[in-house]
Amino acid sequence: MAEFLQFLISGLTVGAVYALVALGFTLIYNASGVVNFAQGEFVMLGGMVTVFASAAGLPLPLAALVAIAAAVAIGLMLHRFAIEPARGASAVTLIIITIGASILLRGVAAIVFDKQFHKLPAFTGDTPVDVLGAAVQPQSFWVLGGTAVVVLGLYVFLEHTLLGKAVLATAANRLAARLVGINTTTIMALAFGGSAAIGAIAGILVTPITLTSYDVGTLLALKGFAAAMLGGMGNPVGAVVGGLLLGLLEAFGAGYLSSTYKDAFAFLVILIVLFAAPQGLFGRRVVERV
Amino acid sequence: MRALVNQRFVTLAILAVVIAVLPLAFPSSYYFRVASLVWVSALAAIGLNILMGQAGQVSLGHAAFFGIGAYAVAIGPTHLGIPPWAALLFGALLSGVLAYLVGRPILRLKGHYLAIATLGLGVLVALVITTESRWTGGPDGMPVERLTLFGWRVSGSYTWYWVTGGLLLIGTWIALNLDETPTGRAFRALHDSEVAAQVVGVDVARFKLQAFVIAAIYASLAGSALAFMNGFINPDQAGFLHSVELVTIVVLGGLGSVVGSIVGAAVLVTLPQALTVFQEYEHLLLGLIIIVAMIFMRNGIVPSLSNLLLRRARS
Numbered sequence: 001m002a003e004f005l006q007f008l009i010s011g012l013t014v015g016a017v018y019a020l021v022a023l024g025f026t027l028i029y030n031a032s033g034v035v036n037f038a039q040g041e042f043v044m045l046g047g048m049v050t051v052f053a054s055a056a057g058l059p060l061p062l063a064a065l066v067a068i069a070a071a072v073a074i075g076l077m078l079h080r081f082a083i084e085p086a087r088g089a090s091a092v093t094l095i096i097i098t099i100g101a102s103i104l105l106r107g108v109a110a111i112v113f114d115k116q117f118h119k120l121p122a123f124t125g126d127t128p129v130d131v132l133g134a135a136v137q138p139q140s141f142w143v144l145g146g147t148a149v150v151v152l153g154l155y156v157f158l159e160h161t162l163l164g165k166a167v168l169a170t171a172a173n174r175l176a177a178r179l180v181g182i183n184t185t186t187i188m189a190l191a192f193g194g195s196a197a198i199g200a201i202a203g204i205l206v207t208p209i210t211l212t213s214y215d216v217g218t219l220l221a222l223k224g225f226a227a228a229m230l231g232g233m234g235n236p237v238g239a240v241v242g243g244l245l246l247g248l249l250e251a252f253g254a255g256y257l258s259s260t261y262k263d264a265f266a267f268l269v270i271l272i273v274l275f276a277a278p279q280g281l282f283g284r285r286v287v288e289r290v
Numbered sequence: 291m292r293a294l295v296n297q298r299f300v301t302l303a304i305l306a307v308v309i310a311v312l313p314l315a316f317p318s319s320y321y322f323r324v325a326s327l328v329w330v331s332a333l334a335a336i337g338l339n340i341l342m343g344q345a346g347q348v349s350l351g352h353a354a355f356f357g358i359g360a361y362a363v364a365i366g367p368t369h370l371g372i373p374p375w376a377a378l379l380f381g382a383l384l385s386g387v388l389a390y391l392v393g394r395p396i397l398r399l400k401g402h403y404l405a406i407a408t409l410g411l412g413v414l415v416a417l418v419i420t421t422e423s424r425w426t427g428g429p430d431g432m433p434v435e436r437l438t439l440f441g442w443r444v445s446g447s448y449t450w451y452w453v454t455g456g457l458l459l460i461g462t463w464i465a466l467n468l469d470e471t472p473t474g475r476a477f478r479a480l481h482d483s484e485v486a487a488q489v490v491g492v493d494v495a496r497f498k499l500q501a502f503v504i505a506a507i508y509a510s511l512a513g514s515a516l517a518f519m520n521g522f523i524n525p526d527q528a529g530f531l532h533s534v535e536l537v538t539i540v541v542l543g544g545l546g547s548v549v550g551s552i553v554g555a556a557v558l559v560t561l562p563q564a565l566t567v568f569q570e571y572e573h574l575l576l577g578l579i580i581i582v583a584m585i586f587m588r589n590g591i592v593p594s595l596s597n598l599l600l601r602r603a604r605s
Contacts (some may be wrong), residue, residue, distance in 0.1 A: 089588040104577025267410035
């Protein structure tokens with residue numbers, strides 16, 4: 001039982017990070033139709049900027065704020081200088097642009113920071129907490145709690161503010177949204193900024209557990225994309241569930257079956273899910289208009 | 291029709307001349323090596339372009355087939371005693387069969403779902419290669435026995451330049467010919483509109499599957515060639531980043547353009563070599579060049595430039 005609980009909590013912790021990355025994917029995809037492969041770099045920036053800002057003497061909360069601000073600035077620049085000029089290009093062209101952006105950001109991070117691994121101190125100490133026999137790092141609670149706050153905040157924003165509803169309207173139908181007076185360019189910029197902030201928060205929360213370096217983004221983007229697809233691309237609830245599920249699959253697969261093949265279980269399940277339900281778990285069945 | 295035949299012939303002839311003349315400008319064997327790398331990448335990209343540019347399907351796991359081809363010629367002779375040339379054919383066969391089996395269910399999926407399914411396949415293959423170190427040497431990779439054909443030991447960067455160049459010519463010839471067969475026309479119909487293609491009687495699922503199998507075999511042969519050429523192979527060749535590189539080559543050069551894939555490969559293989567002069571700025575510049583190229587030549591280098599030239603010629 002204790003072992004099961006141990007795997008459960010570590011799976012949920014990793015899954016929460018995947019969920020945040022997937023949420024970032026979803027936000028940008030909904031607003032602009034772009035699959036942003038630079039999403040993992042926002043997570044990297046969140047961790048790296050916090051590490052270096054706190055090393056420069058800033059207290060941790062302030063350093064975290066600086067990191068989020070930096071990621072948002074870069075998210076907005078990505079939209080303004082790379083996505084916006086290529087407006088109207090095909091989906092695959094836009095994907096290559098974000099891949100280029102991801103290489104660029106990795107290159108910049110390697111120069112501005114360095115190529116070493118870095119660690120942040122856990123927010124509230126390293127003494128494991130005993131939960132029904134499982135030893136849990138306090139930072140796990142920060143990750144889970146932080147994810148819950150972000151998801152809740154995003155939900156309130158989308159459902160209960162005028163701006164949030166404008167985002168949903170843009171996601172549903174860009175042309176119709178523009179016709180009722182929504183500035184879809186601003187909404188897209190907002191989505192890139194918000195998505196960058198979510199990624200950076202994920203990076204700050206998880207760095208005390210997993211360490212960070214200039215190139216952690218690729219793997220996270222891959223997992224986040226997989227999580228978003230597992231849940232059904234474009235569905236925020238699906239992104240969160242997909243992320244948590246992916247984390248759990250990895251943790252239980254590694255714990256009970258084979259740790260070397262932990263990534264295999266996750267992708268094997270994704271393949272099976274897609275064969276059975278080609279739209280993902282929560283995806284809408286899209287009827288193509290001819 | 292005759293114009294088309296001529297155009298194809300001219301393209302092939304120009305490529306042959308380029309391959310033949312290029313060595314005159316090469317000061318050292320290092321250049322032969324880099325050029326061979328371009329030919330190999332171009333071969334894989336031309337195959338992928340049949341899937342992406344003509345059948346309109348994105349594969350984010352194509353390096354898996356490249357890896358299978360490469361490891362087939364490494365494992366076959368070393369562990370199983372198969373002659374190298376037979377291992378090459380076996381790798382291509384294995385890739386084709388795998389693509390067929392996996393492609394049947396995968397190709398029902400559309401757009402980004404196909405991308406994630408192929409991505410999953412790529413990750414699985416790469417993981418098996420990295421983990422089964424008894425057979426593959428694990429993350430460190432493994433040596434590859436030299437290719438021997440009828441007693442001729444194929445080795446050296448000079449020899450391989452001509453071998454890979456010849457392979458590229460054959461691959462280009464097949465791809466160009468495919469364009470004008472009923473299959474090629476069916477692929478293009480698919481790319482323009484799946485529904486319309488279905489309405490006029492194109493068996494959509496079958497042709498997508500065909501394109502996927504062809505693309506897999508191209509990648510596998512390119513992988514085998516690289517493994518023989520380097521005499522060494524490691525799991526990076528089957529990894530996600532290599533898949534991304536192949537897709538980038540295809541899109542950068544121009545979707546649906548055979549020549550585009552060769553140009554794309556030339557750019558993406560030589561650029562990092564040239565940029566090493568800038569040392570730590572290498573990745574920064576590479577990313578920047580990809581972004582700028584895609585913004586200003588959103589249809590890819592070759593289609594964008596040829597459109598520009600056509601417009602100039604007309605005015």
